Amino acid sequence: MAINIKKGLEQVLYDSAIEYALQAGQLLKERLGNKGKIQQKKNISDLVTEVDQLSEELLRGKIQEDYPDHWILSEEDCGQANAYEVFKNQDSGYGWIIDPIDGTTNFIHGIPHFSVSIGVVKAGKPVIGVVFNPITGELYAARKSFGAYLNGRPIRVGKESTLAEAVVATGFQASDFKSGSRVIQQMDKLAGKSRSIRIFGAASLDLCLVASGKITGFWHEGLNPWDTAAGVLILTEAGGQVTDQDGNPYCLFHDSLIASNGKIHDELMKTIKL
Numbered sequence: 001m002a003i004n005i006k007k008g009l010e011q012v013l014y015d016s017a018i019e020y021a022l023q024a025g026q027l028l029k030e031r032l033g034n035k036g037k038i039q040q041k042k043n044i045s046d047l048v049t050e051v052d053q054l055s056e057e058l059l060r061g062k063i064q065e066d067y068p069d070h071w072i073l074s075e076e077d078c079g080q081a082n083a084y085e086v087f088k089n090q091d092s093g094y095g096w097i098i099d100p101i102d103g104t105t106n107f108i109h110g111i112p113h114f115s116v117s118i119g120v121v122k123a124g125k126p127v128i129g130v131v132f133n134p135i136t137g138e139l140y141a142a143r144k145s146f147g148a149y150l151n152g153r154p155i156r157v158g159k160e161s162t163l164a165e166a167v168v169a170t171g172f173q174a175s176d177f178k179s180g181s182r183v184i185q186q187m188d189k190l191a192g193k194s195r196s197i198r199i200f201g202a203a204s205l206d207l208c209l210v211a212s213g214k215i216t217g218f219w220h221e222g223l224n225p226w227d228t229a230a231g232v233l234i235l236t237e238a239g240g241q242v243t244d245q246d247g248n249p250y251c252l253f254h255d256s257l258i259a260s261n262g263k264i265h266d267e268l269m270k271t272i273k274l
Helices: 009-028 050-066 080-088 106-110 177-190 204-212 224-238 265-272
Strands: 038-040 046-050 071-073 095-104 115-122 123-133 139-144 146-152 167-172 197-201 217-221 242-245 256-260
Touching: 009 050, 009 095, 009 115, 009 123, 009 139, 038 204, 046 050, 046 106, 050 071, 050 115, 050 256, 071 224, 080 139, 080 217, 095 106, 095 123, 095 224, 115 204, 115 224, 123 224, 139 204, 139 224, 139 265, 146 224, 167 177, 177 265, 204 217, 204 224, 204 256, 224 242, 224 256, 242 265, 256 265
Parallel strands: 071 095, 167 197, 167 217
Antiparallel strands: 038 046, 095 115, 115 123, 123 139, 139 146, 217 256, 242 256
């Protein structure tokens, strides 16, 4: 792909990521009522559809055609077991971390909370993030040091300063008893201390809900890089804070995550600590 020198490479990558997300999102929207064959991966709540695979093929094809020197990490062709091996063996150049459908279970059941998630990283750090919900038409996008946007308009995290004012969200896989049990205990500790607790089922969009001030905090265990690469950048560019559940700086391979507007971060972290 010829690079527009006046724009700069990362602006071109940003524009490309948006274009790819819109195209994959249109595919998801067209196939919402025609999911095709549904396959079970590791367990009954870890599902993949023919549409996941078609969306993956579309995204991978576009990236490989336009940026043949860039590496790609995705859910459908990699999986959690060897994601780190793929990631650490890359050079310091650009890579794409993609989830062709984040929120597959929602997609299967016609729940309009799923997305195409595309993160571009350089030297292991996200520099571009795009999350698109094709049903609502909400396109979240960010470029490192250039802010975060929803459908082209700047977004910022909410101003809530206490947990009592905050709507927070979480999630877990129903088949992961240990993680589910921990989250239930954490929700019990939050009961009566936060305004409300929600489980939406698509981490990339949940991070964007925090980024746009619709909710104030989000925590989760067991996420993968394709769940968070785009959303974490969008959130931080919107003024938010992301750590692991012990308060350490977050990286894409941490097992736990807490995201917030920053003002309630410590209170949320202390409240859910087991």
